[in-house]
Amino acid sequence: MAPIPGSGLAKGLAVTLRTMTKKTVTAQYPDVQPELPPRTRGVIGLFEENCTVCMLCARECPDWCIYIDSHKETVPPAVEGGRERSRNVLDRFAIDFSLCMYCGICIEVCPFDALFWSPEFEYAETDIHELTHERDKLREWMWTVPAPPALDEAAEEPKELAAARKAAEKLAAEQAAAAPQPGEDPQ
Amino acid sequence: MNDVLDVALRLLVVFVVFLTFPLIVGQTEHKVMAHMQGRLGPMYAGGFHGWAQLVADGVKFAQKEDIVPANADRRVFQLAPAVALLPYLLVLVAIPIGPGEGAVGQVVDAGIFFVLAVMGVGVLGSLMAGWASANKYSLLGGLRTAAQLLAYELPMLLAAASVAMAAGTVSLPGILNAFEWWWLPWQIVGALVFFVAGLAELQRPPFDMPVADSEIIFGAYTEYTGLRFALFLLAEYAGIVVLCGLTTVLFLGGWHGPWGADGLGWLWTLAKTGILAFLVIWLRVSYPRLREDQLQKLAWTVLVPLALAQIALTGIVKVAIN
Amino acid sequence: MTLGPPVTLAATAPQGFLSPTGVEIAFLLVGMATLGAAVITVTTKQLVHAALWLVVALGGLAVEYLLLTAEFIAWVQVLIYVGSVVVLLLFGLMLTKAPIGRSPDADSGNRWVALAVAIASAGALVWVVVDAFRTQWIDLDGAAQGSTEVTGTILFRHWVLPFEALSVLLLAALVGAIVLSRKNGDAETAEAAGTPTSATDKEQR
Numbered sequence: 183m184a185p186i187p188g189s190g191l192a193k194g195l196a197v198t199l200r201t202m203t204k205k206t207v208t209a210q211y212p213d214v215q216p217e218l219p220p221r222t223r224g225v226i227g228l229f230e231e232n233c234t235v236c237m238l239c240a241r242e243c244p245d246w247c248i249y250i251d252s253h254k255e256t257v258p259p260a261v262e263g264g265r266e267r268s269r270n271v272l273d274r275f276a277i278d279f280s281l282c283m284y285c286g287i288c289i290e291v292c293p294f295d296a297l298f299w300s301p302e303f304e305y306a307e308t309d310i311h312e313l314t315h316e317r318d319k320l321r322e323w324m325w326t327v328p329a330p331p332a333l334d335e336a337a338e339e340p341k342e343l344a345a346a347r348k349a350a351e352k353l354a355a356e357q358a359a360a361a362p363q364p365g366e367d368p369q
Numbered sequence: 370m371n372d373v374l375d376v377a378l379r380l381l382v383v384f385v386v387f388l389t390f391p392l393i394v395g396q397t398e399h400k401v402m403a404h405m406q407g408r409l410g411p412m413y414a415g416g417f418h419g420w421a422q423l424v425a426d427g428v429k430f431a432q433k434e435d436i437v438p439a440n441a442d443r444r445v446f447q448l449a450p451a452v453a454l455l456p457y458l459l460v461l462v463a464i465p466i467g468p469g470e471g472a473v474g475q476v477v478d479a480g481i482f483f484v485l486a487v488m489g490v491g492v493l494g495s496l497m498a499g500w501a502s503a504n505k506y507s508l509l510g511g512l513r514t515a516a517q518l519l520a521y522e523l524p525m526l527l528a529a530a531s532v533a534m535a536a537g538t539v540s541l542p543g544i545l546n547a548f549e550w551w552w553l554p555w556q557i558v559g560a561l562v563f564f565v566a567g568l569a570e571l572q573r574p575p576f577d578m579p580v581a582d583s584e585i586i587f588g589a590y591t592e593y594t595g596l597r598f599a600l601f602l603l604a605e606y607a608g609i610v611v612l613c614g615l616t617t618v619l620f621l622g623g624w625h626g627p628w629g630a631d632g633l634g635w636l637w638t639l640a641k642t643g644i645l646a647f648l649v650i651w652l653r654v655s656y657p658r659l660r661e662d663q664l665q666k667l668a669w670t671v672l673v674p675l676a677l678a679q680i681a682l683t684g685i686v687k688v689a690i691n
Numbered sequence: 692m693t694l695g696p697p698v699t700l701a702a703t704a705p706q707g708f709l710s711p712t713g714v715e716i717a718f719l720l721v722g723m724a725t726l727g728a729a730v731i732t733v734t735t736k737q738l739v740h741a742a743l744w745l746v747v748a749l750g751g752l753a754v755e756y757l758l759l760t761a762e763f764i765a766w767v768q769v770l771i772y773v774g775s776v777v778v779l780l781l782f783g784l785m786l787t788k789a790p791i792g793r794s795p796d797a798d799s800g801n802r803w804v805a806l807a808v809a810i811a812s813a814g815a816l817v818w819v820v821v822d823a824f825r826t827q828w829i830d831l832d833g834a835a836q837g838s839t840e841v842t843g844t845i846l847f848r849h850w851v852l853p854f855e856a857l858s859v860l861l862l863a864a865l866v867g868a869i870v871l872s873r874k875n876g877d878a879e880t881a882e883a884a885g886t887p888t889s890a891t892d893k894e895q896r
Contacts, residue, residue, distance in 0.1 A: 194655040198405040208409040442791045445743065479839045482766035489774025493746065496781045500739050503791050515782035522775060539763075539839050 220328045222301035223284045227324035228275055228317060232296035235270035239288035239297060247281035248288060249274060249314075275320060279305070280313040298327040380462075387458050391606030392423045398606075398650045399423075405654040426599075433595035438503055441592065445501035450593070450600035453494025456487045457607035464614045465542045467624050467635035480541035481529050484615060485522075488570065491604065492518045495572075495579070498601070499589035510588020513579040513661065517569055520668035521576075525566035527676035528559040531683045532619045545623040553622070555686060559679040560620035562672050564645070567612040569664070571605060573649060575656040578664055613645035614638070621645075718758045725751030733805075736793040742780045749773050763839040 209216055218224070235252040251274035257267040289297045300323045307313050333340065339347070399422060403410030415421025437446055463477045463484055477483045492514060499511020533539045535556065536547040569576035572588075580588035590601050617623055621641045624634025659667065728747035735741050749772040756765035799805075846854055 191656070195651060198651060198655045201407055202401065202404045204407065206404060206409050207407045210409070210412065440791060442737075442739075445739070477762070479763045479766045482763065482770055482839075486766045486770035486774055489770060489778075492778065493773070493781075496778065496785075497743065500781070500785055500789070501791065508785055512782065512785050515778050515785065518778055519775065519782065526770075 218301045218303075220301070220331060221299065222303075223286060223299050224301040224303040225279070225299075225305060225323050226277055226282070226289065226320065227298045227300040227302075227322075227327050228320035229296050229298065229324050230272060230275070230317060230321055232292075232294045233272055233275065234294055234296075235272055236293065238291045238293065242287050242291045244285060244287065245281045245283060247278040249276040249278070272317070275317040276314050277320065278314040280310045298324065300324070300326045301328065302326045383462050384458070386610075387461050387607060390610045391603055394609050394646050394650075395423050395602075395606045396420065397646065398653075401647065401650045402654050405651070430595055430599035435595040435597060436592075438592050440503035442501040442503070445497050446592075447597070449494045449498035449501060450597040450604070451494070452497060453491055454600050454604040454607065456491035457604060457611050459487050460484045460611045461607075461614075463541060464611070464618060465545060465623065466614075466638040468542075468545070477540065479539050480543075481533055481539045481619070484541070484611075485526060485529060488608075488611065489518070489522060491608070492570065494601075494604070495589045498593065502589070502592040504592050506585040506587075507589050507591050509585045510579045510591070513585075514572065514589060516661075517572065517576065517579060517664060520665050521566040521569040521672070524562050524668060524672035524676040525570065527673070527680060528563035528566065529619060531559040531676070531679045532556060534680065534683045534687060541618050545618060545625070548622045548625055550622070550625070553620075556620055556679070556683070558675055559683070560616065562676045562679065563620065564612070564616050566668070566672055567616065568649065568652070569668070571608040571612060573605070573609070574653040575659050576664060577658055578661050581658055609646055609649050610642070613642045613649065616645055617641040714758055718755060721751050721754045721758065725755065733809075737791075738789040738794055739781065739784055739791075742777060742784060745780070746773055746777050749777065760838070761842070763842045 235250060237250060240246075240248040240250050250272070252270050252272050254268045255271050257269050259266055286299065289299060302323050305313075305315070400410045400418070411419030411422035413419055414425040437443055460483075463480055495514045496511050499507045499509075499514060502508075532544060535552060536544040538544060538547065572579050580590065585591070590598060593601060617638055623638050623641075626634070626637035725748050728744050728751060732741050732744040732748055735744060749768065753765045753768040753773070756762075756768060
């Protein structure tokens with residue numbers, strides 16, 4: 183069936199009128215903060231305690247924007263007569279965000295969960311050199327990292343939790359086994 | 370002395386209307402257009418939803434340097450904005466918004482001819498600007514303006530003549546006094562032709578070929594800056610007010626309404642004008658620009674025959690009811 | 692151009708040229724301005740300026756009609772001449788890329804012949820008008836004698852034959868325009884709209 187002449191014109195008017203009654207999509211950014219999805223790649227945060235200075239991140243970085251300095255420290259033996267251990271101590275951890283292309287490879291390769299994506303994005307600077315952020319700044323961003331999404335209800339228990347729970351249960355069982363003995367003594 | 374005061378008061382009111390209504394239409398256009406495109410439009414100027422955006426624009430324009438191109442024809446270039454703007458002020462004087470002597474700036478005997486004649490003069494401003502700018506884009510814009518005016522003046526006049534025939538008078542208050550509700554369906558074709566031709570004469574989208582910014586920058590106004598440019602913009606919005614007011618008076622019955630005709634007639638006029646102004650904005654948002662040949666074709670092969678048919682219909686009905 | 696008010700409408704009371712009223716003074720002043728604009732129109736070396744001065748001259752003429760209470764004629768004058776004819780002129784000038792500044796080559800060299808023709812036609816017009824009206828005065832204070840109603844009545848009662856003859860003339864111009872535009876190989880089917888505006892537009896095409 184041929185369309186009624188002018189129906190296209192009416193349709194055009196209807197589209198604009200319908201749009202007018204709908205909610206606008208304008209983001210009033212400085213006044214209203216955007217609602218970002220949890221996996222937003224805003225900036226990279228560093229959880230220093232987990233870092234072992236393995237240098238994997240710095241090596242894998244495609245544009246070499248991660249700078250790491252460290253030195254070795256000797257740790258006295260844990261038990262008398264044992265061997266001295268050496269440990270890496272982080273001196274400097276900096277990411278140059280003027281080079282970073284937010285590929286996230288460093289976060290992927292970190293075997294010790296020391297790097298995280300943070301949704302924080304308001305770190306523009308007026309000088310390009312100031313975009314190289316040092317470890318204290320990266321650590322501040324660490325606290326803005328959202329909690330990871332909850333696991334599925336039926337999912338297997340995470341290994342860390344399982345290990346911790348087993349240890350706690352074992353301890354409790356030992357205590358339970360030990361506790362009755364003082365109670366039995368008086369009898 | 371009382372007469373002088375009366376005249377001065379009327380002129381003052383018309384002047385205030387001339388300065389405020391185009392701004393209101395412009396602000397409405399900002400907001401309506403934004404929301405029709407899923408945006409918010411101006412939100413900052415003046416605090417509440419950017420109500421003072423156009424005031425801020427005016428201040429901005431006033432601060433800008435007034436540039437006249439070196440090769441331009443200085444006097445014609447500088448005179449053009451006034452020629453474009455003043456006719457609309459004159460037309461506003463003759464549009465009645467309510468019944469009685471008190472609700473019109475000045476009763477003009479040949480009202481229809483007055484308003485159409487003076488509106489036609491306004492286009493001279495665009496032509497002068499287009500020629501005097503010494504710019505090929507301006508010249509093209511001026512050419513297109515002239516071609517468009519020549520094409521659309523005729524259907525507009527014919528449609529207005531149809532109403533004058535129906536009412537048996539060419540005075541605007543006279544036409545409104547003779548208005549009956551069934552004129553609405555009787556003159557509907559004429560109303561459409563008049564409104565469309567008026568839009569084309571104002572160079573409003575979708576008939577904005579003369580100022581098509583993607584092709585010829587801003588047509589005749591390309592070289593203008595500062596206040597003179599603002600005057601051209603003001604002329605466009607004053608033109609919208611005038612066109613909507615005229616369509617209301619000629620075709621929609623002005624102050625006549627289903628109820629509240631006594632004392633509140635002017636509200637009806639304003640409401641109808643406002644709805645038409647909204648329609649103007651709505652059309653701008655909805656439709657793409659017509660090409661130059663489509664423009665001419667629409668005028669000569671659609672609007673002129675329609676207007677002539679409307680005149681014939683008006684004549685037949687007029688003879689029949691007499 | 693306009694047909695003057697017929698004898699029956701003019702007040703016949705004799706009046707003098709001394710102690711003129713304000714309207715008469717205004718009439719003379721506007722007339723002088725109109726004449727000046729007209730002279731500049733034909734003497735200026737700048738083409739577009741000539742067209743713009745023509746606007747002033749035609750507008751001045753409209754004001755003169757207004758002062759004679761011929762309101763309808765005045766607005767029609769503005770509508771047709773200022774609104775359409777001058778726009779057409781400007782359109783034509785822009786098509787020829789009329790330069791800004793003087794264009795000395797635009798002189799046809801017929802200056803003196805043109806002057807003679809102008810003086811002759813002006814003389815003829817003045818003679819006809821003076822002979823027709825002599826010392827009759829229009830009563831400006833009473834009901835407007837040039838109102839739309841009066842003009843319409845006179846036009847379609849007394850002067851209907853010339854009116855129709857003029858229509859035929861315009862129709863002839865229209866047909867001629869179509870023929871001319873066809874001869875140039877323009878196969879465009881021209882639609883007939885019997886008005887001077889459309890006819891002249893066809894000529895432009």
